[in-house]
Amino acid sequence: MARMNMVQAINLALHEEMKRDENVIVMGQDVGVNEGVFRVTAGLYKEFGERRVIDTPLAESGILGTAVGMALAGLRPVAEMQFSGFSYLMMGHLEGHCSRYRSRTHGHLTVPLVVRMPYGGGVRALEHHSESREAMFAHIPGIKVVIPSGPRNARALLTAAIRDADTVVFMEPKRSYRAFREEVPEESEVWPIGKARVVQEGTDLTLVSWGAMLRMALEAAGEAHARRGVSVEIIDLLSISPMDTETILDSVKKTGRCVIAQEAPLRLGPASEIIARINDKALLYLEAPVGRVGSYDVVTPYFGREQAYFPGVDSVRRAIDETLDF
Amino acid sequence: MARMNMVQAINLALHEEMKRDENVIVMGQDVGVNEGVFRVTAGLYKEFGERRVIDTPLAESGILGTAVGMALAGLRPVAEMQFSGFSYLMMGHLEGHCSRYRSRTHGHLTVPLVVRMPYGGGVRALEHHSESREAMFAHIPGIKVVIPSGPRNARALLTAAIRDADTVVFMEPKRSYRAFREEVPEESEVWPIGKARVVQEGTDLTLVSWGAMLRMALEAAGEAHARRGVSVEIIDLLSISPMDTETILDSVKKTGRCVIAQEAPLRLGPASEIIARINDKALLYLEAPVGRVGSYDVVTPYFGREQAYFPGVDSVRRAIDETLDF
Amino acid sequence: MPAKQTYKFSIPHLRILDQDGKVNKKLDPGLSDEVLITLYRRMVLAREADQRMLRLQRQGRLGTFSPSTGQEAAACGPALAMEESDWLVPAFRELGALLMRGVPLHRVLLFWGGFEEGNIFPGVERTLPIAVIVASQIPHAAGVAYTMKYRREPSAVLCFFGDGATSEGDFHEGLNFASVWKAPVVFICQNNQWAISTPLERQMNSETVAQKAVAYGIPGIRVDGNDPLAMYAATHEALERARAGEGPTLIEALTYRLMMHTTADDPSKYRSDEEVQAWKDRDPLRRMRRLLDSRKLWSDTEEEALLAQVKVQIDGEVKIYEQGVRAKPDVLFDHVWAERYPEIEEQRAAFLARQQGGETHG
């Protein structure tokens, strides 16, 4: 066991998987000599060399497009988008090929690759560097979208993503990169993609969250407990697609109340889908409308105004109260 | 008044707007000499010439990117994506610029343009030619997403889109292009973007739909009325973003039951957002879970199997029955 | 503007077999008689299959497709230069190349007939299916080529695309990656001078496609695309260079699409009969036939026999195609991901229940 932050944990998974399987290669802008702009790929270039740790030209579609070719030919590329804000440039390959090769060949040709990308706000970054657009990826059938919330699950889920037989979009909440440390087991862990985790059991209200919002959810829940004795069950979604409906429904059926806290804007975000699934299967269990926390449906402001835009602990607290007091 | 199909109605709006304002120009692949692969731009090249009706090189990002420049410089480009399946290639400009220029300059620089694209299935088309991905566009703040359902509203909404001060993604259900004719008024109409239409009043159930699904909704509602005397209120959404929540909520509060019929896959589709808004504001009015009709969350199959994939009249009928019999 | 120093580039133009079937001796790649005959046979097969598909489509027995008549030299010449261990990365107008790789015609028919089974090529390795998204296959080819290099395999990739494809960002990014990586890949642009209705001069302002190679610091060559010998020779040399670790090449095959863009297209809207006629006169099949004639390798009797044999072969393939596919109805739920997930399985169950209930829709 070692205590590490999320950057170190992701780096550990990359090291382990590259050591385990020489088909695993890492590629992207500045991932080699420079070790990534967030140092997520630290040490890889030195250990595995430029054949396996590729500093690519500056072209996102080219990165994913060539990664698709590599995956079709048997490699397991882990491609980095330097920031999720530039990932829209590779949507053609994601929608057109990553998502389809398996189905269009009935499994004869597949695209097992990982697209890693730091995403999300709260670090006073430049324009285009703060969005949470997991919903856009997760709407595409045939793509998996995974979002870790802490060092341990980041390592375990990235390992799973690299071993996965299909394309996984692995979104890293950069606000959490160095925010805290956690014990990470010595041995490689592989957490199943598509499974949510109940990180805190409770009886009064279900709180679903993921990524950097999870810590705020935990804090708000703790505070709600202290303030009004409410027992909150907290679910870390971990995978946006496929989505673990069962875990959410089981919890909601038990608690009868639910709040979903996402960083993405509300319109057509993951919270809406979760609410739709509760509507489909557990409507009658609800004692109050499901609370939705998210960013406003406005354009992400520049960082001088970002605090007022992104949801925080008080946003979750407010939603918990409203749901309880309904 | 003249009876025309949707292709003719869209063509009419283009003619009228180009005549009205010489800043309006049309651009895209094969939109000029060839008059568009669906003949939507028929006659424009002859009437307005190659300066105003531009056959562009084969590059979707280039089309939208140059259109952004034109719009910044004062033109009103109407850019065509030959099929929505290739629109992912221009997501960079849509997300990065169309959506943001107004907010990043507090209104000093804006991007008034229209991106037209035929979308949706049911015409036995090739791979990549059948998707409904309005949710991906509508998730982006600052973009408007409009979907007509018939000739008259197509003309009126395209006119509105061309005159709109911001970027409008105008998605044309190609299955409806020549499926039926409708009276279209002599005089130009401008329908407000962001307003849904109650196309049939009713008291027992609210049925929300848009695009090509609307006709199936109408048929299923008529059939439900004949079969079991149910009075269905039908709402044509018309605008996915902004979304007319009021019209939907007013209706649901009246009927207590709701079905949403979309062609898009279910996960993170517009129906989920509508359900989330009902949850937010009208949960207690519901007498049954909201029924969701949509495509399965699988990769769109090739056309030999598409019928089994796309929802049809019977899918809507089933959802109506389930919601009524809950 | 006068200048201290200049950088110079040049792009060669290659033709070996002229329109009368005469070979430029200095450039003759020296293919054996047998190989020449095989090449001709393949080109005829491609032509006949294409024309049959056109009829099938008109009869409603096939979906919309993109005919390749007139472009047989540009597709078959390069395919002849491939080793089995090389990779073929096609666009959608290389019927001849697919058939030469051993893809059965019925698979191609299944593709255009609306079935995923048209992308499955049992026993044929290293051959990617048709790519519909223009230019998207180009970076794929670069990535496959990187993999060959990574594995130190002496194999190369042959990647096809059209003149219209050169306008896409993916053309640029794909060629640039391949060039920086010195990846073993040969890019063949079938410049058939039209992208649907868009003529070359509205697609690009450069005199040739081949000169785009200069941008990537790789060799570019313009080849008479209706000359199968030149197409073979240029590709052969480029593949050898690729396998030898010398990086990619861009080959422009100057050819012409004699038919419509797809069966949904009406080319009379945008191009003249005279233009088409002028190119009919440059038919690659005729040119090849003249070569065989001049070498006394072919006769009308053999031609008739070939056509009869090809007809039988095509008939057989059409028959297989029309027997249809045998997948279970819920196959669309089988290949979303490798594993099964509850949300998809639930939808599968609902689908099957609906099918049993007699519903035909989703």
Add this chain to the structure above:
Amino acid sequence: MPAKQTYKFSIPHLRILDQDGKVNKKLDPGLSDEVLITLYRRMVLAREADQRMLRLQRQGRLGTFSPSTGQEAAACGPALAMEESDWLVPAFRELGALLMRGVPLHRVLLFWGGFEEGNIFPGVERTLPIAVIVASQIPHAAGVAYTMKYRREPSAVLCFFGDGATSEGDFHEGLNFASVWKAPVVFICQNNQWAISTPLERQMNSETVAQKAVAYGIPGIRVDGNDPLAMYAATHEALERARAGEGPTLIEALTYRLMMHTTADDPSKYRSDEEVQAWKDRDPLRRMRRLLDSRKLWSDTEEEALLAQVKVQIDGEVKIYEQGVRAKPDVLFDHVWAERYPEIEEQRAAFLARQQGGETHG
């Protein structure tokens, strides 16, 4: 491979002012003494502003930004060649060009300080804000240029980007559109030889950036990017050509980024001190100073006075910047769309209520 015919291309290389401040007489653009002094003053302003920003950033008074020290000739020379009616489409490393257009420094500070107000340039027309998405401004420039042509205005567009930007599909698509349209636009690639940590040879395999012009059938020229006279002259000629309807030009400015990529970057991870030092010796300011000296247009006294004056000017701008912006807190709800819609207005109301309730988050 021998060939029937070849196509030939060449790319010139231009330098006018050498490192010792000597002018190549044959190429001298003949700028007046006054203009030369103005150019030097602007370059010094850009340098001093850049260095101040660096200090502000280190003190936590400015966000992450991309310093342009060392690239003043490549930014200011071209800007000098512009008419007011021309358009400037910058990337993010053309501080000198922005200032020469009349953008007040405090606006640039506001941009890097995290406020949209940094994109508003009151009174300065035809100057787009900084573009963060690499290469995305290139098609914008082509579209603006098309509009000038469409309107029959004799104005051109000057578009900047880096060497890394040339790898993006948007570079390719933008140049191709501009070329096909013969649009009045001049593309300037500030080839500073690094894209963050990626050196030129991993970005491209071509000897020059300028030769990429061959792909589009437009003139390309490589210019000593630390030579303000050559940058001026090449841009001037290209802008004239553009305004005369002769289409776009690609200018490669061979220069060097002397500082870090952004203030978040540590260049010692990827490049050597020697390399940086070698380029410090080619400092464009020093070169320009030598020219002025040789013409007896400048002295140490004037230099001191200039630096003092520039400092006062920058101090003033920093002060304005640090006074902050005066928008109401709910400004983020004002500019989603031109019209107001209920769903946004509801969120605005909720936001305002939360603010009043003392919450600081959304």
